[in-house]
Amino acid sequence: MNKKMNKINEYVSIMAIFSFFVVVLIVGFIDDVDAIKAKGSHGYLSPKSYGSATNNLVCGDRLCSAVLQEEKADSISREIKGLEFAKPSETIELSDEDFLQLEAKPIVKKINDDLIRMYGFNGQIPGPLLKVKQGNNLTVYFTNNIELETTIHWHGLRLKDNNSDGFPYINQEPIRPGESFLYNIDFPDAGIFFYHPHLRGDLQMELGLYGNILVEPSLKNYNQVDLEIPLILDDIKIENGDVAEFSKDYARYTLMGRFGNTMLVNGNTEYNLDVNEGNIVRFYLSNPANSRTFNFSIEEHQLKLVGGDAGKYERESFVESVILGSSERQIIEVLFEKPGIFTLLHKTPEKKYILGTVNVSAKTYPGGDHSDFYKLKENQDVIEEISRFKKYFSAKPDLEIALTLESQIMMERMGHDNGMEMKQQKHYIEWEDEMPIMNSKSTSENTKWILRDKTTGKENFDINYQFKVGDVKKIRILNDPNSMHPMQHPIHMHGQRFLVLSVDGNTSENLVWKDTVLVPAGSTVDILVDFTNTGKWVMHCHILEHEQAGMITAFTVI
Ligand SMILES: [Cu+2]
Numbered sequence: 001m002n003k004k005m006n007k008i009n010e011y012v013s014i015m016a017i018f019s020f021f022v023v024v025l026i027v028g029f030i031d032d033v034d035a036i037k038a039k040g041s042h043g044y045l046s047p048k049s050y051g052s053a054t055n056n057l058v059c060g061d062r063l064c065s066a067v068l069q070e071e072k073a074d075s076i077s078r079e080i081k082g083l084e085f086a087k088p089s090e091t092i093e094l095s096d097e098d099f100l101q102l103e104a105k106p107i108v109k110k111i112n113d114d115l116i117r118m119y120g121f122n123g124q125i126p127g128p129l130l131k132v133k134q135g136n137n138l139t140v141y142f143t144n145n146i147e148l149e150t151t152i153h154w155h156g157l158r159l160k161d162n163n164s165d166g167f168p169y170i171n172q173e174p175i176r177p178g179e180s181f182l183y184n185i186d187f188p189d190a191g192i193f194f195y196h197p198h199l200r201g202d203l204q205m206e207l208g209l210y211g212n213i214l215v216e217p218s219l220k221n222y223n224q225v226d227l228e229i230p231l232i233l234d235d236i237k238i239e240n241g242d243v244a245e246f247s248k249d250y251a252r253y254t255l256m257g258r259f260g261n262t263m264l265v266n267g268n269t270e271y272n273l274d275v276n277e278g279n280i281v282r283f284y285l286s287n288p289a290n291s292r293t294f295n296f297s298i299e300e301h302q303l304k305l306v307g308g309d310a311g312k313y314e315r316e317s318f319v320e321s322v323i324l325g326s327s328e329r330q331i332i333e334v335l336f337e338k339p340g341i342f343t344l345l346h347k348t349p350e351k352k353y354i355l356g357t358v359n360v361s362a363k364t365y366p367g368g369d370h371s372d373f374y375k376l377k378e379n380q381d382v383i384e385e386i387s388r389f390k391k392y393f394s395a396k397p398d399l400e401i402a403l404t405l406e407s408q409i410m411m412e413r414m415g416h417d418n419g420m421e422m423k424q425q426k427h428y429i430e431w432e433d434e435m436p437i438m439n440s441k442s443t444s445e446n447t448k449w450i451l452r453d454k455t456t457g458k459e460n461f462d463i464n465y466q467f468k469v470g471d472v473k474k475i476r477i478l479n480d481p482n483s484m485h486p487m488q489h490p491i492h493m494h495g496q497r498f499l500v501l502s503v504d505g506n507t508s509e510n511l512v513w514k515d516t517v518l519v520p521a522g523s524t525v526d527i528l529v530d531f532t533n534t535g536k537w538v539m540h541c542h543i544l545e546h547e548q549a550g551m552i553t554a555f556t557v558i
Contacts, residue, residue, distance in 0.1 A: 074247055076203070077147060080117045083108040087120075089211065089266060091129045096136040102127070102152070104197070104209055105145040111262060112269055114241045118208040119146050125267040126232050127195070127211025134190045134218040140183040142175070146204070148248070149174035153198035154185050154213070155327060156309055156515045158495055161185070162535025165494055166198040170536050170554060174199055189310040189497070189513065190217035192230065192284035192329045202251045202290055202544040206236060206258060207243065208267070210288040221381065223306070223372075225333060226279040232267070233287050233294045233324065233346070233355065235260025247443070251548035254449070255407065255442040255485060257291025257326075258545055259433040263353050265344065271356030275336050277363040280373055282306070282333045287324040290544045293429050293488060293518065297321035298334060298358065299342045304373070307331030308512035310497050314383045315510050316376040321347065323429075325490035325518030327542035335373045336360045348431035386499065386511050389472060392528055393501055397476035399465070400454035403489050403519065403541070403551070404480040408446040409438060411484075428520040430487040449541065449551035451491075454478075465555035471531040474501070481522030489546065492516040494537040495557070498529040516542060531557050 086109040094100060107120045121127025132138060144150050151174060153166035164183040165171040175181045187193075193213040197204040212230045237244040237260045246252065253259075265271035275281060287294050297303065302318045309329050322330040336342075339362040346353040433439050452459045467473065475498075479489060497513045503525050519525045540552035 074249060076246055076248055077106075078117050078242060080108040080115055083117065084123055085109070086118065086125045086208070086267070087123050089124045089126045089129055090122075091131055093131045094136070094138055096133070098136075098138055100130070100138060100140045101143075102140055103143045103145055104150060104204075106147070107208075109208065109267070111236065111238060111264075114238060116238075116243055118243075119204060120208050121195075121211050124211075125208035127209070129211065129230055130195075130213045131216070132187050132213065133216050134187055137184070137186045140185060141180060142183060143180040144175040144177055146209075147177055148204070149176050149199055150197045150204060150209075151175055151181070151199050152183060152195050153494070154183070154193065154195050155492075156189075156191070156193040156329070157185060157213070158188050158497060158533045159185055160533065162495070162533070162537070165535070165537065167494070167538050168199045170538065187213075187215045190215045191307055191309065191311050192286055192331060193310075194232075194286050194288060194327075194329075196288060200251070200548070202258060202548050203246045205288055205544060206246075206260075206290055210234075212284065212286060214284060219381075221379075222282070223333060223377070224280075225282040227275060227281045228284070229273060229281055230284040230286070231265055231271075231296075231344075233285060233296065234264040234267075234289045235292050236262050236264060238262050251444040251545045253291075253433075253439050253442060254444050254447040254545040254549040255410070255439045256430060256433045256435065256487065256545075257543040259291055259439075260289065263346065263355050265356045268356070271344065273356070273358045274361065275358060276361050277336060277339050278370060279360075280333055280335045280370060282331065284329065284331055285322065285324060286329045287326055289326055291326060291433075293326065293431060293490075294324045294346050295321050295348060295431075296324065296330075296355075297345045297347060299345060301334050301336070301342060303332040303334055304376070305330065305332055309514040309516060311513050312379045312382050313510050313512040314386060315378050317510060318376070321345075323518070325488060325516065325542070326544070327490055327492050328514075328516045328518060333373070335370055337370075339363075351431070382512075389499065389528060389530065392472050392474060395474055397526065398473040400476045400478065402450075402452045402454055402478045402480055403491075404450045404452065404483040405485055406448040406450065407442065407484050409441050428488070428523070429518075430521070435485070444545070444549040447549045449546040449549045451539075451541070451551050451553050460550050460553055463553045463555075465553070467531045467555060467557045469531060469534055469557060471529075471557075473529050473531065475527050475529060477517070477519050477525045477527065479519045479521055479523050479525075486521035488518055488520045489551065490516050490518045490542040491539065492542045493529065493539045495533040495535060496529055496531050496537070498527040501526040501528050534558060 084107050086107045102121050108115050109118045151166040151168050161184040168174045196210040305317050305319050339360045342358045344355040346355055450459050453463045499511050500508055500517050504523050534557050536556045538554050540547045
């Protein structure tokens with residue numbers, strides 16, 4: 001009898017332990033379901049829902065479990081002890097079929113008087129300038145040695161290999177700390193492009209992970225110049241001697257984006273370029289700032305605008321300044337005719353920022369004849385290529401997309417004292433953070449930026465457009481003037497190219513192939529997309545906090 005009771009007791013104990021594990025498993029499953037639901041509601045995978053712990057895998061020189069444990073803290077490490085100092089950006093000239101190693105790792109950088117923990121590609125901010133030729137191919141062996149998961153996106157490159165485009169879960173799995181990934185990239189278009197992470201870009205790009213790719217045209221049809229200079233215009237938000245706080249779990253400043261308070265040109269607060277009197281310089285401008293739109297000019301100099309995102313304009317023109325929304329590029333040529341020190345400027349209707357200087361030395365030897373500089377060229381190759389698309393220019397839009405916002409905190413604060421901030425200044429472009437208090441309280445959890453298909457009413461990742469290679473589609477983008485906070489959105493499309501046909505009904509007279517269009521607040525923009533590359537791609541706002549707060553969709557090209 002006792003024996004039997006013992007058996008029963010043993011059985012009950014085993015069942016109790018078994019039931020306990022079943023409950024644990026079910027709770028775990030519910031957590032996963034919540035994570036999946038969270039994905040759906042935001043339309044974008046929050047870092048919370050990314051992979052779970054791994055046992056004894058080694059990440060770099062530590063156990064992955066230790067790395068993941070560290071990641072559980074809400075904020076990211078700010079430790080600078082033992083880190084190398086950021087090196088200046090080097091130029092790497094590459095040939096066809098070359099192999100390149102890139103590594104992302106923590107470094108320390110001095111910005112004004114502050115030593116700041118940042119990230120760099122190959123220890124550099126900006127990352128190395130990759131110089132390649134149009135039509136070439138490159139293999140990149142990338143190693144992630146930062147403490148967060150990451151990926152690399154090759155911004156503006158119409159890649160043949162969709163798996164190398166870098167969008168997490170669509171093109172590849174996130175690269176965990178200590179892991180590596182092989183990218184296969186090619187360069188069908190000439191121009192200035194850049195590479196950057198596509199996972200928590202708001203955090204990783206702010207901390208220095210970006211670099212330029214200069215693709216030289218296969219036909220030497222650029223103007224003769226004395227110097228070629230890439231200028232990367234950025235800003236960083238510094239508070240109390242460090243970069244303004246990040247959460248590891250969600251993006252902050254999601255209403256207006258993270259506006260910086262310190263301007264950087266090629267990573268420097270005091271950029272200077274030395275040239276000689278009579279030099280012509282071709283500047284390749286790009287803007288990897290989280291949110292800021294730049295209006296770039298050079299004191300006392302005209303800018304010859306020659307190229308945009310993905311190549312040359314149909315016609316060269318002289319302009320006083322060029323505007324670059326986040327992630328846009330512009331190529332300009334400047335003749336420095338007289339000696340002196342001239343400032344590089346970012347001018348808004350209300351403010352003037354000095355970004356750096358150009359020091360022009362007096363000529364000590366007879367220079368060349370630069371009278372050609374004032375002759376503006378028409379690029380027949382570009383005009384002819386674009387003329388093939390003319391028949392679509394006046395067609396009705398194939399798709400209409402509205403850009404708008406749902407914000408809990410703006411709803412809550414209407415009528416409260418912070419309503420003072422909501423004076424509804426309707427600017428075409430928001431040059432500064434106009435509502436800093438509300439912006440600082442906004443996160444990707446309480447803000448939802450929306451990209452909505454007007455026909456189906458579907459939003460963000462629920463849209464799922466389908467196209468075929470060879471399709472040419474007119475897309476009308478309407479930036480809702482009545483949203484809770486109308487502001488500009490730089491809309492970027494992966495893997496394809498487009499023409500900006502018109503803004504508010506005003507037809508563009510001088511076209512250039514692009515991958516990003518700045519849609520001002522309240523404006524309607526028509527773009528004509530040339531679908532050339534197969535795969536699953538994304539289209540999103542390049543204000544990185546807007547992207548994190550949902551303003552992104554995917555489309556498939558077969
Ligand atoms: Cu946006």
